[in-house]
């Protein structure tokens with residue numbers, strides 16, 4: 001029988017069918033951070049339960065940490081309390097923590113792949129919706145809430161309902177200046193922000209096959225923005241090459257054995273999909289969001305939809321202070337943010353740096369580059385990207401979530417407009433209740449930072 | 462690990478209109494900066510309420526409501542359990558909506574907050590009714606899959622798995638997942654990457 005990767009992984013990890021009809025699914029890798037875990041550990045303690053497989057859980061800190069002054073205790077006592085709680089819990093339950101002094105610290109969805117923890121055929125859970133990111137390596141990765149974090153700690157398993165699989169095939173070739181971010185914004189725009197509810201998205205086609213792992217991570221990262229809890233790409237040579245030599249990847253002959261197993265977990269040719277969507281990559285333009293959810297985007301050469309259109313357009317335009325029918329190009333920005341688990345990897349920084357090199361950030365723009373991990377930061381510095389950014393007037397920061405959700409000192413003020421390489425343009429997402437976010441690729445963010453307004457990156461390549 | 466069975470939820474309703482209301486709006490990220498869920502109920506929809514003086518959660522007519530009425534894709538975005546926790550701590554015990562985002566629904570179930578669905582016109586009708594007469598008594602029966610609005614009964618959809626978990630009191634899954642731990646160990650030992658390649 002031909003099966004999808006999702007079905008194979010699901011079957012392999014099924015513990016049993018629960019009396020409720022849900023499946024008890026074994027979780028192979030559990031990643032934790034400071035925000036969604038303190039209460040989960042409290043619940044374990046109050047119930048007198050331990051952590052079942054502490055060696056299958058790994059912790060980092062990312063959401064609340066300052067990206068400028070990381071001296072302890074933090075200036076913000078609440079942030080300090082959260083990191084202290086994580087430290088205490090990891091110590092008590094024997095969970096490794098990559099803290100601020102570690103070369104391995106970074107955004108949880110950046111370090112998992114980078115360290116080779118994330119591997120094909122795995123089930124992964126993390127108390128963060130963008131856990132879908134890890135699917136780029138052929139894992140089935142679920143974002144969960146705090147009570148489910150407790151469940152995984154206690155039992156290394158989750159009670160889950162089955163998922164359908166939608167195959168999204170992006171074929172043809174992307175034009176210059178069009179990136180993985182644009183591909184996924186296009187997908188979410190076409191299928192809608194709730195189009196993926198109940199589904200895993202399997203991404204394929206020549207465009208996805210040709211992508212690097214960094215690019216696949218960007219696409220899978222935003223699956224959740226399309227309503228799909230899980231997104232994945234079938235493992236292939238690109239995946240295996242990426243994993244070879246990473247700290248947690250198998251070594252030597254074990255690596256070869258792993259590769260043959262990983263290969264066997266990919267969807268079979270002729271597998272049955274619940275749904276298939278085809279997209280022509282050549283039609284995709286650099287995209288920019290104009291609204292308050294990630295589905296509300298247009299190509300950079302297009303106009304913002306008219307206020308009378310369906311689907312909450314009027315509410316979004318009012319919040320954004322934009323006029324329906326206006327071109328998106330030329331929209332003034334105040335802040336530019338290159339970072340987040342969507343676009344803070346070395347290749348993202350390279351693309352942004354390529355645009356910024358030898359140029360100057362517009363005088364009225366505050367521009368930030370925040371690497372996704374300590375390792376990304378070091379690699380970028382080794383090739384002089386920090387210099388390029390600094391000389392162009394960007395701030396070069398420490399690794400963390402930063403202005404993606406502003407649970408740290410990096411945030412918008414008042415009605416500021418931010419060109420952002422992150423994943424959410426929700427009202428208030430970047431820390432100011434009235435702040436406004438325009439999502440785009442890192443190269444587009446860099447171009448907007450220089451021009452002080454939304455610009456077509458294809459004109460400055 | 463005793464949880465409790467949940468079937469009938471009775472009380473007044475509170476309507477929050479709009480599609481795709483995300484969890485950042487239900488509880489802004491700055492309120493996640495705490496190591497407990499205590500006090501979240503005071504901050505539910507805080508920024509929306511500030512921006513919109515007539516917000517239902519600021520309207521005394523809806524004080525004490527137990528059943529939240531919402532439109533499409535409610536609870537999208539972040540996986541923060543703080544969103545259903547904030548609603549629950551405010552006093553909400555059930556959500557009736559056109560549809561819910563998946564993680565939100567799972568998080569809600571995990572804390573015994575029932576999310577059930579109904580078609581757009583049914584939800585719209587209920588919202589109008591509650592807006593016109595906020596004191597209207599609503600009763601949700603999970604077992605019968607019916608919402609009774611002062612004598613007017615409408616069918617709601619509750620997934621079998623959700624219904625069973627609520628009725629059996631196993632919505633807090635930890636106990637269930639630990640029931641047969643040897644089987645978990647068995648699976649661990651057959652998964653190649655756990656066993657070692």
Ligand code: SF4
Nearest residue numbers: 130340341401404405
């Ligand atoms: S970068 Fe943003 S979306 Fe990613 S984990 Fe951090 S806060 Fe969440």
